[in-house]
Amino acid sequence: MTDHGGPPGTGPANWGQPAELVLDATGTVMTCTRSVPELLGGSAGELRGRELKSFLEDPAAWAGLAEKAEHGRRSSGLVVLRRAGGGRLDVDVNVFALTGGGEARFLVWLVPAVGAELEDELGMRVALTGGGVLTSSPRAQQRLDLLHAAAVRVGGSLDVARNAEELVDLLVPVFADLGAVDLTEEVLAGEEPGELTADTSLRRVAVAAGEGLWPEEVYGLGERFPVGDVEREHLRRKAVGIMPDLGGLRRAAARDPRRSRLTLPEAATSFLILPLRARGTVLGAVPLWRNGDRVPFDRGDAALAEEIGSRLALGLDNARRYTRERRTAEALQRSLLPPPVVRLSAAETAGMYAPASTAAGTGGSWYDVIRLSGVRAAFVAGKVAGHGVNAAGAMGRLRSAVQTLADLDPPPDELLSHLDDLVTRIGEDEGHRAASAVDFLHGATCLYATYDPVTGRCHIASAGHPAPIVVRKRNRTADDVELHPGPPLGRGTEPFEPAELLLEPGDVLAFHSGPLTAMTRNTERDLERTRESALSAAETDRPLRDVGHHLLARLREHDREEDLALLLARVDRVPPEHTAFWQLPADPSLVAHARALASGQLADWDLQELGFATELIISELVTNAVRHAGGPVGLRLIKDHRLVCEVSDPSQSQPYLRRARLSDEGGRGLFLIAQLARRWGSRYTPGGKTIWTEQTAEGP
Incomplete structure (x- = not known):
């Protein structure tokens, strides 16, 4: 093969070569093709980090070009460049807005306004061959058209496969009869490209055939294959290779059939391979073939292919980094969410997370299921105000705060008030930081709901979050819960108003993250599908896991601008015969009676093995209530997959665990309870407090 490192010459002779820059939102140069330093003067390193407007005779011209590009996806005009080494240059500029998020916001294409009399000279120079200049104006014009089309179509997407498809669709059949794009697995996964070895695998991500179908004798779309020794060495040299005659390659392939599958379509007569490289690493390659009596590839073709390939490589590298950013955000988001399926006494739940189509929309939505005391459960849904990795981290921080507050077991409206205070305090403490959590x-x-399977009562409060959907199993109706959301977190100007529902076994609640702003058609479609799935879950005994899988598959059928978190909860009830309640006066002599009541109930439930520990727990808790809080004292036992013991009194003074000294007469009750129970805690009630313990059938 013949290596070609690019068109010869530097300086003004190359000013006709299209120059391309990628800018961020402020108009600062992020990267550029090698023709840009020749155009502007200076080196590539000196250009990066500078604003493009600093090179313009009229710096204000950039603002108009950028604004027009953002609204119409493209703007153009004539500007005057001030070269770093001195002098002025009239330049035609085209600005394209890059969609999909990430730091790269603009693609800028610069071509000196050399005048009509020089355009043909430029076209012929671009069409340089190894021995001179072609005099075919149509061919030169065709190559200029390709360069222009490449600037418009190639590299602007943040989807790796889409960039590859745009390239082969552009080159075939105008430039080649067959074309493909082969990329390393690291690029496709959004990872940093590794060292190129003979075992490096490439995957064919795009193909195009000028006539008919893609030939079966060479690797097809989606196939994976090792790069091979010869190709690896050529790619490592990072130079375009051309083979005008395939006779020698066919003779070599007779000894190595694998090479025929790699590079030899039956109809091909010449071959060009273009390495795709960015930031010093190889991303893959573009193999191109010409068939029949078509003019073989030459050095001019190699120069043109390299110029176009540089655009693709730049776009692929941006897309690769974007893919990595998106997958990182999604992975972090998923790691911070609870398991998709949770089975509690209070409800069967299934959670779903549908990421956004771009990284710019991923990282804000979440849900949670929290096990509370007394076989109760909390259901949570929320959405933070940003996207990306930082938003996912903020979401995890908010979820941890909700879990911590839920452990104190306040009512939903009170929990949201504490959460609002927390967000406000974070704003005061961290508001001075750039990109802070605030x-x-x-x-x-955030929406917070608690459900008690003993009474069937569900209490809900919302901080700016849309109400859940409730589906009644009895009459097969689906309605939005009547709820008056309070302000979003950090904007607390009014109290949060709670709502109460009475739920029956089999009723379904559907929580969703919803939009932060106005509803869109896509959001309405997602919510309608959620409503349909909730109805299906209430009408049948189909496991929620299966309902959730089906719903998630439907949600993934369409792209979405923002991620979406959903939680389905099919509630249940604890049978009345699995609960027992007694109310006792504050009389120390009744402590023994309380033990006897509990012992008899455990015998009825066939839980005698828990009798000794339960009697000790009740004795300590009832004695403390009688001594420090007065009466009446409530005693409740709940039989579930664990035994729950609750003692209530009219005092809101919370107990705490401490280690008693040898000289102390008391202070050992809660320490004893902590040893006998698997879990224990205390929660406020409207009339005082409740201290609760949990034991399993196997003991602590």
Whole structure:
């Protein structure tokens, strides 16, 4: 093969070569093709980090070009460049807005306004061959058209496969009869490209055939294959290779059939391979073939292919980094969410997370299921105000705060008030930092609901979050819960108003993250599908896991601008015969009676093995209530897959665990309870407090 490192010459002779830059949102140069330093003067390193407007005779011209590009996806005009080494240059500029998020915001294409009399000279120079200049104006014009089309079509997407498809669709059949794009697995996964070895695998991600179908004798779309020794060495040299005659390659392939599958379509007569490289690493390659009596590839073709390939490589590298950013955000988001399926006494739940189509929409939505005391459960849904990795981290921070507050077991409206205070305090403490948590938490929404399977009562409060859907199993109706959401978190100007529902076994609640702003058609479609799935879950005994899988598959049928978190909960009831309640006066002599009541109930439930520990727990808790709180004292036992013991009194003074000294006469009761029970705690009630313990059938 013949290596070709690019068109010869530097300086003004190359000013006609299209120059391309990628800018961020501020108009600062992130990267550029090698023709840019020749155009502007200076080196590539000196250009990076500078604003493009600093090179313009009229710096204000950039603002108009950028604004027009953002609204119409493209703008163009004539500007005057001030070269770093001195002098002025009239330049035609085209600005394209890059969609899909990430730091790269603009693609800028610069071509000196050399005048009509020089355009043909430029076209012929671009069409240089190994021995001189082609005099075919149509061919030169065709190559200029390809360069222009490449600037418009190639590299602007943040989807790796889409960039590859755009390239082969552009080159075939105008430039080649067959074309493909082969990329390393690291690029496709969004990872940093590794060292190129003979065992490096490439995957064919795009193909195009000028006539008919893609030939079966060479690797097809989606196939994976090792790069091979010869190709590896050529790619490592990072130079375009051309083979005008395939006779020698066919003779070599007779000794190595694998090479025929790699590079030899039956109809091909010449071959060009273009390495795709960015930031010093190889991303893959573009193999191109010409068939029949078509003019073989030459050095001019190699120069043109390299110029176009540089655009693709730049776009692929941006897409690769974007893919990595998106997958990182999604992975972090999923790791911070609870398991998709949770089975509690209170409900069967299934959670779903549907990421956004771009990294710019991923990282804000979440849900949670929290086991509370007394076989109760909390259901949570929320959405933070930003996206990306930082938003996912802020979401995890908010979820941890909710879990911590839920452990104190306050009513939903009170919990949201504490959460609102927390977000406000974070804003005061961290508001001076750049990209601080307050940027994502301020304005976040959260809905918190508690459900008691003993009474069937569900209490809900919302901080700026849309109400859940409730589906009644008895009459097969689906309605939004009547709820008056309070302000989003950090904007507390009014109290949060709770709502109460009475649920029956089999009723379904559907919580969703919802949009932070106005509803869109896509959001309405997602919610309608959620409503349909909730109805299906209430009408049948189909496991929620299966319902959730089906719903998630439907949600993934369409792209979405924002991620979506959903939680389905099919509630249940604890049978009345599995609970027992007694109310006792504050009389120390009744402590023994309380033990006897509990012992008899455990015998009825066939839980005698828990009798000794339960009697000790009740004795300590009832004695403390009688001594320190007065009466009446409530005693409740709940039989579940664990035994729950609750003692209530009219005092809101909370107990705490401490280690008693040898000289102390008391202070050992809670320490004893902590040894006998698997879990224990205390929660406030409207009339005082309740201390609870949990034991399993196997003991602590």
